[in-house]
Amino acid sequence: MVNTRSTPKPGESTTLWFIKFITGPILLVVAFIHVVINHYVGSIGGLLSHAEVVAYYQSWYIPIMEAIFLITVISHSLIGLRGIILDLKPSMSLMRVLDWVFVLGGAGFVVYGMWLLRAVTALGGA
Amino acid sequence: MNTSPNLFARIGRWFDPRGRSLSDYGFILNRLTALGLTLYLFLHLIVLGTLAQGPDAYGVFLEVIENPIMKFGEWLVVAAVFIHGLNGIRIGMNSLGIAVPRQRETLIVVFILSAAAILFFGWKIFLG
Amino acid sequence: MAEKWNITLVIRRQKQGQPPFDQEFKMEANPDENVIDLVERVWAFHDKTLNYAHACHHSTCGACGMRVNNVEKLTCITPVRSVVADGGTLRVDPMRNFPVISDLAVDMGELYRRMELVGHHPVNLDRKEAIQSEFRPSGPAEPGEDFIRLSDCIECGLCMSACPIVGSTGDYLGPAPLAGAHQAGVKGNPGLLELVSGVDGVWRCHSAFECTAVCPSNVDPGWRIMELRRIALAEKWKSWFSPNKSAEVRK
Ligand code: SF4
Numbered sequence: 001m002v003n004t005r006s007t008p009k010p011g012e013s014t015t016l017w018f019i020k021f022i023t024g025p026i027l028l029v030v031a032f033i034h035v036v037i038n039h040y041v042g043s044i045g046g047l048l049s050h051a052e053v054v055a056y057y058q059s060w061y062i063p064i065m066e067a068i069f070l071i072t073v074i075s076h077s078l079i080g081l082r083g084i085i086l087d088l089k090p091s092m093s094l095m096r097v098l099d100w101v102f103v104l105g106g107a108g109f110v111v112y113g114m115w116l117l118r119a120v121t122a123l124g125g126a
Numbered sequence: 127m128n129t130s131p132n133l134f135a136r137i138g139r140w141f142d143p144r145g146r147s148l149s150d151y152g153f154i155l156n157r158l159t160a161l162g163l164t165l166y167l168f169l170h171l172i173v174l175g176t177l178a179q180g181p182d183a184y185g186v187f188l189e190v191i192e193n194p195i196m197k198f199g200e201w202l203v204v205a206a207v208f209i210h211g212l213n214g215i216r217i218g219m220n221s222l223g224i225a226v227p228r229q230r231e232t233l234i235v236v237f238i239l240s241a242a243a244i245l246f247f248g249w250k251i252f253l254g
Numbered sequence: 255m256a257e258k259w260n261i262t263l264v265i266r267r268q269k270q271g272q273p274p275f276d277q278e279f280k281m282e283a284n285p286d287e288n289v290i291d292l293v294e295r296v297w298a299f300h301d302k303t304l305n306y307a308h309a310c311h312h313s314t315c316g317a318c319g320m321r322v323n324n325v326e327k328l329t330c331i332t333p334v335r336s337v338v339a340d341g342g343t344l345r346v347d348p349m350r351n352f353p354v355i356s357d358l359a360v361d362m363g364e365l366y367r368r369m370e371l372v373g374h375h376p377v378n379l380d381r382k383e384a385i386q387s388e389f390r391p392s393g394p395a396e397p398g399e400d401f402i403r404l405s406d407c408i409e410c411g412l413c414m415s416a417c418p419i420v421g422s423t424g425d426y427l428g429p430a431p432l433a434g435a436h437q438a439g440v441k442g443n444p445g446l447l448e449l450v451s452g453v454d455g456v457w458r459c460h461s462a463f464e465c466t467a468v469c470p471s472n473v474d475p476g477w478r479i480m481e482l483r484r485i486a487l488a489e490k491w492k493s494w495f496s497p498n499k500s501a502e503v504r505k
Contacts (some may be wrong), residue, residue: 014457014486016457018487018490021221024215025218031211039200049181050181050184053184077160077163077164077167078164080160080164084157084160086458087423088136089422112171112175113171116171116174120178123178127364127424128351129423129424136421136422139422142418144324145325145326152461152462153461157460221480222484223480223483
C-alpha cells in the first residue's frame with residue numbers, strides 16, 4: 001500500500017511521542033521533589049530564602065537533579081505544545097518554522113537554565 | 127473532513143461541553159492544564175533569574191508572590207500538576223494497552239485523587 | 255393502547271449556501287418508537303423538503319447517524335423514551351465534521367475513502383476475532399475451517415462526528431479509519447503502519463474516548479487506537495535495536 005498522506009518523515013511522530021511518554025514519569029518524580037523542597041520546607045512561609053536556595057544547591061546531586069528536571073520539563077512541554085498545534089492543522093511551511101522555534105527556543109531555555117543553576121551554585125562558593 | 131476555517135472555532139471544538147461523555151472532560155482538563163503549565167514553566171524560569179541577581183532582587187520576588195492573587199495562582203499550578211500528572215499516568219498506561227477497557231474508572235480515580243490533593247494543598251497554601 | 259407523549263421536536267435545517275436555522279414541530283410520539291420514526295413523520299406529514307439519510311432501519315446500514323440532544327446516535331435504534339420525557343423538547347442536528355448536503359444529510363465520502371485507504375474489509379478477515387465463541391459457541395464445524403463474519407464497523411461516522419480532534423484537524427485519520435486499520439492488521443504491512451503512526455495517525459488521539467462512547471456497534475475505536483499505539487511503539491523499539499529490520503520496513 002502506498003502511503004500518500006503522512007509527512008515526509010513519518011516515523012518521527014512515534015519517536016517524539018515516545019520522548020514525551022518517557023519524560024512524563026521522570027518529571028513526576030523530580031517535580032515532586034522540586035516542589036516540596038522549594039515551596040514547602042523553607043523558612044518564608046514554606047519558600048526558601050535566598051541563602052537557603054544557595055545552600056540547597058551546594059550538594060552535588062541537587063544541581064544534577066534540577067538539570068534533569070530542566071531538560072525533561074522543557075522537552076515534555078514543547079513536544080506537547082507541538083502536538084497541540086498539530087491538532088490545529090497548521091500548514092507544512094508554518095510547521096517547519098515552528099519546529100525551528102521549538103528547537104532553538106527549547107535549547108535557549110536549557111542553556112539559560114543551566115547558566116542559572118551554575119550562577120546560583122557559584123554564589124555558595126563566594 | 128469539514129473542519130471550520132476559523133481558528134477559534136476549531137479551538138472551541140476541544141472545549142465544547144455539549145453532549146460530552148466523562149472521558150472527554152479528562153481530555154479537556156488535560157489540554158487546559160498542559161497549556162497553563164507550559165505558560166507557568168517559562169514564566170517561572172524567567173522570574174527565577176532574580177536568584178542570580180542576589181538576595182535583594184529575590185526578596186522583591188518573594189514579596190510579590192505573597193500576594194493573595196499569586197497564592198491563588200500557585201494553587202492553580204498545584205491543581206494542574208496533579209490533574210495532568212495523574213491523568214498522564216492513565217493515558218501512558220492506556221497507550222501500552224493497559225487498562226483501556228477501564229479507562230473511565232481510572233479517570234474517576236484520577237479525579238478523586240486530584241480533588242483530595244487540591245483540597246490538601248489549598249489548605250496548606252491558604253491556611254497552613 | 256400504545257402510550258402517547260406530546261413532545262417538541264427541534265430540527266436543525268440548512269440548505270446549501272443558506273444560513274442554518276432551527277425549526278420546531280409539535281407532535282405526538284410513542285415513547286417506544288425510535289427517533290428516526292419522528293424524523294420520517296415530519297417529512298411525511300409536515301414538510302416534504304426535509305432531507306435526511308436512512309435505509310435499513312435496523313442498525314446495519316449506518317446511514318441514519320445524527321446528533322440527538324447533541325450526542326451522536328444511530329437514530330433507528332434510539333428509542334424516544336431514552337432521550338426525552340413527555341412534554342419535553344428533543345433536538346436533532348446533523349453530524350459534525352462532515353459537510354452538510356441538506357438538513358440532516360451529510361457527505362460521508364471522505365470517511366468511505368479513508369476506510370478504503372486503510373484496507374478496511376466489510377467482511378472480517380481477522381480469524382482470531384471472527385472465531386470468538388459468541389459467534390460460534392460450538393467451535394469450527396470442520397477442523398481448519400475459517401469463520402468469516404461481517405465487520406463490526408458499519409461506517410456510520412458517529413465516531414468521526416464526536417471526536418474533538420477530527421473537529422480541529424480534518425487531516426487526522428480519525429477513529430473509524432484507525433479502527434479499520436487495526437482490524438485489517440498493521441503487522442507485516444509497513445505502508446499501513448507508516449500511515450497510522452505518522453503525523454495524522456494515532457498520535458493525534460488524546461484519549462477523549464468519545465468514539466468508543468458513541469459507537470453503536472461495539473467497535474471500540476478508542477481501544478483499537480491504543481492497541482495501534484502499542485504496536486507502533488513496539489515496532490519503533492525493534493527498529494532502534496535492529497536497524498536492518500527497520501531498513502527492510504522502509505523499503
Ligand atoms: S467505529 Fe463505530 S461509530 Fe465509528 S463508523 Fe464504525 S460503527 Fe460507526
